[in-house]
Each structure stands twice: as C-alpha cells, then as structure tokens.
Amino acid sequence: MIGFRCSSRKSRSAPPPRFGKRKAIKRLPRKLVQVITMKQLTILVENRIGALADVCDALGKNGINIEGLSAQGQGNEGVIRIVTEDEKSAVSSLKKAGFSPLVADVLTFKVNDSPGELAKMTRRLSKAGVNIECIYLLHKEKGIGEFAVKADNLLEAQKALRL
Numbered sequence: 132m133i134g135f136r137c138s139s140r141k142s143r144s145a146p147p148p149r150f151g152k153r154k155a156i157k158r159l160p161r162k163l164v165q166v167i168t169m170k171q172l173t174i175l176v177e178n179r180i181g182a183l184a185d186v187c188d189a190l191g192k193n194g195i196n197i198e199g200l201s202a203q204g205q206g207n208e209g210v211i212r213i214v215t216e217d218e219k220s221a222v223s224s225l226k227k228a229g230f231s232p233l234v235a236d237v238l239t240f241k242v243n244d245s246p247g248e249l250a251k252m253t254r255r256l257s258k259a260g261v262n263i264e265c266i267y268l269l270h271k272e273k274g275i276g277e278f279a280v281k282a283d284n285l286l287e288a289q290k291a292l293r294l
Contacts, residue, residue, distance in 0.1 A: 166292045170218040171237040171281060174211040174230050178204040186211050189228035195221045199269035199279055214279055237279045239269060240292050244276045252292060259291035
C-alpha cells in the first residue's frame with residue numbers, strides 16, 4: 132500500500148514516497164515451509180446461475196467469513212470448496228440452507244511467490260507418492276503465496292512439504 136498524507140501538516144520524519152523503486156519483499160527461508168492442517172467444506176451443487184451466490188449468502192447471513200474458495204462447473208454439476216475459520220458454524224449454516232457440505236482436512240502451506248516454487252512443492256508430493264486431489268491459492272501478499280491442498284495421504288503430504 133502506498134502511503135499518502137491525509138492532512139496538510141507536513142512531517143519531517145517521513146520522506147515523500149518514491150516511485151520506480153521496488154520494495155524489499157519478505158521471503159521465507161529456503162528450508163522452512165509452514166504447513167498447517169485446516170478444514171475444507173465441499174459443496175456439490177447444480178451448475179446454474181446463482182448457485183455460488185446462494186452458498187456465499189448462506190454463510191454471509193450467519194457472519195461466517197470465507198478464507199479461501201474454489202469453484203468449478205462441469206456439465207450439470209458444480210463443485211464449491213471453501214475454507215473458513217469456523218467450520219462447525221459454516222456446516223450448520225449450509226445445512227439449514229439445504230446444502231450437504233462434505234468436510235475434509237486440507238494442508239495449507241506458504242511458499243515464496245517466484246517462478247518454480249509451486250513446481251518444487253508439487254514435485255515433492257509427487258516423489259513421496261502423494262496424489263493431489265485439489266489445490267488452490269488461498270492468499271498472496273508481500274511475496275508469499277499460501278495454498279490449500281487436499282491429498283490422498285495427508286501424513287505423507289505433510290512430511291514431504293516440510294523437507
């Protein structure tokens with residue numbers, strides 16, 4: 132975020148913003164990958180206009196914030212995957228709205244946002260014999276990307292990602 136002064140009072144302590152120079156980007160240490168287990172809700176819906184809005188509305192009306200989301204339509208079916216901090220309330224809200232969410236564990240991991248970093252992580256999983264069922268970006272900020280991955284063997288995936 133670029134900082135602009137909102138008041139007319141001038142401050143001598145802060146230099147004016149300089150454009151054209153890149154900010155230093157925080158990087159994760161090469162050997163450190165943060166791996167966290169979270170819950171993912173999978174909602175199977177009819178692939179129709181407004182299906183995603185209905186799911187998001189059911190959560191929003193109950194004060195549930197969506198931390199991560201992936202949605203795909205394939206033919207007549209749609210698959211919505213959601214990560215929230217309050218999985219139990221999210222499940223309850225979705226059930227009340229007529230949905231049948233499936234709950235599964237996913238791993239989240241952070242990597243440096245540079246070419247090839249995700250390839251390295253997915254190659255680690257491949258070499259460990261882990262099948263990736265789904266993967267999606269949760270968040271990207273200040274040179275670090277955070278991904279959620281659902282794998283067939285979470286224990287092996289966790290070991291492989293922490294190398």
